[in-house]
Amino acid sequence: MSIENALKNPYTKWMEGKGPYASIVISSRVRLARNLVDYPFPHVQNRDAGKKVAFLVRDAVLDPRFRQQVGGVDFVFLNELSPLDRMVLVEKHLISPQHAAEEGPERGLALSDDEAVSIMVNEEDHLRIQVLFPALQLEEAWELASGVDDALESRLEYAFDERYGYLTCCPTNVGTGLRASVMVHLPAVAMTNQANRLFTALSKLGFVVRGLYGEGTEARGNLFQVSNQITLGPSEEEIIGNLASVCRQIIEQEEMAREKLRKDALTQLEDMVFRSYGILSNAYIISSEEAMVHLSNVRLGLDMGLLRNVNIRKLNELLVEIRPAFLQKLAGEEIDAFKRDFKRAEIIRSALA
Numbered sequence: 001m002s003i004e005n006a007l008k009n010p011y012t013k014w015m016e017g018k019g020p021y022a023s024i025v026i027s028s029r030v031r032l033a034r035n036l037v038d039y040p041f042p043h044v045q046n047r048d049a050g051k052k053v054a055f056l057v058r059d060a061v062l063d064p065r066f067r068q069q070v071g072g073v074d075f076v077f078l079n080e081l082s083p084l085d086r087m088v089l090v091e092k093h094l095i096s097p098q099h100a101a102e103e104g105p106e107r108g109l110a111l112s113d114d115e116a117v118s119i120m121v122n123e124e125d126h127l128r129i130q131v132l133f134p135a136l137q138l139e140e141a142w143e144l145a146s147g148v149d150d151a152l153e154s155r156l157e158y159a160f161d162e163r164y165g166y167l168t169c170c171p172t173n174v175g176t177g178l179r180a181s182v183m184v185h186l187p188a189v190a191m192t193n194q195a196n197r198l199f200t201a202l203s204k205l206g207f208v209v210r211g212l213y214g215e216g217t218e219a220r221g222n223l224f225q226v227s228n229q230i231t232l233g234p235s236e237e238e239i240i241g242n243l244a245s246v247c248r249q250i251i252e253q254e255e256m257a258r259e260k261l262r263k264d265a266l267t268q269l270e271d272m273v274f275r276s277y278g279i280l281s282n283a284y285i286i287s288s289e290e291a292m293v294h295l296s297n298v299r300l301g302l303d304m305g306l307l308r309n310v311n312i313r314k315l316n317e318l319l320v321e322i323r324p325a326f327l328q329k330l331a332g333e334e335i336d337a338f339k340r341d342f343k344r345a346e347i348i349r350s351a352l353a
């Protein structure tokens with residue numbers, strides 16, 4: 001039921017646009033990598049072993065006791081979904097592009113009714129437990145992820161080593177198996193040419209900056225994902241605390257850069273914001289790339305109080321609604337690039353009307 005809904009509706013919990021620093025931090029994510037003892041890692045397992053793992057996880061999440069602890073959850077094998085539906089889930093950030101790309105019948109997804117919790121089965125590890133919250137809410141996301149993890153661990157036997165912690169397919173995830181990340185909107189840092197310096201400093205501190213859809217993807221619309229690189233050594237609480245504190249410093253830099261722009265280049269800033277607003281409210285054909293640039297400017301204008309009557313939640317929803325797979329889902333058929341550009345412009349015009 002919930003996965004069917006998730007495919008029809010662009011809105012998902014992380015888009016709420018409410019919570020601490022929601023004007024700069026779009027979403028917070030915590031993911032835990034876990035594997036089952038006695039089963040080979042997904043990349044070396046045969047199909048039968050993979051299916052057994054998937055059935056074990058499915059039974060665990062559909063167990064009424066799990067639902068009592070965690071809430072309503074739905075489960076689907078990815079080969080029951082069309083490639084388009086899988087891409088919609090990627091566009092909503094509920095599964096990774098890598099998970100969507102494989103057709104194997106052993107690949108699965110468990111999704112909570114509110115879409116805050118998604119569990120990828122047989123992606124790089126047997127289990128990737130992900131919690132996505134709006135704004136800067138890393139502690140809250142960690143608390144929920146840890147609860148889901150405990151509920152699963154009481155039903156499944158995890159591969160765990162006293163010395164190394166949770167065993168994972170890639171050694172970079174061993175230990176806590178935890179990657180925490182924030183998706184941040186940094187237009188002023190980018191406009192004032194501070195992005196490279198900031199990202200180099202972050203990488204020296206043990207953080208990675210990735211594009212809009214995670215590993216190996218491009219940053220678009222000045223949206224970046226910042227996450228921890230190290231999973232072995234520090235405790236879960238330390239990883240979360242360190243990222244939250246680095247995130248506050250990133251926010252401070254973005255706020256300072258915004259104030260500098262307001263002070264030194266207000267007219268140019270207003271011109272840019274209102275031009276972008278004008279294009280988005282009037283265009284009849286627009287590519288995804290162009291839309292992302294102007295949506296970033298409009299978001300900046302809204303956050304800086306230059307623009308009113310634009311809803312932040314609607315802007316967040318547009319991040320998904322204007323993507324190619326979602327547009328085709330809305331149209332109910334495969335549509336070519338020209339029709340997508342036309343449909344995208346129509347959706348944006350009506351969102352800003």
Ligand SMILES: Nc1ncnc2c1ncn2[C@@H]1O[C@H](COP(=O)(O)OP(=O)(O)OP(=O)(O)O)[C@@H](O)[C@H]1O
Binds near residue numbers: 093096124182183
């Ligand atoms: N803060 C965030 N908000 C929304 N989506 C996010 C956020 N962080 C990551 N994601 C999404 O999670 C998915 C996986 O991201 P990524 O590849 O960076 O992490 P990972 O799979 O946990 O890491 P890895 O496999 O490299 O250890 C991507 O679809 C990405 O867009």
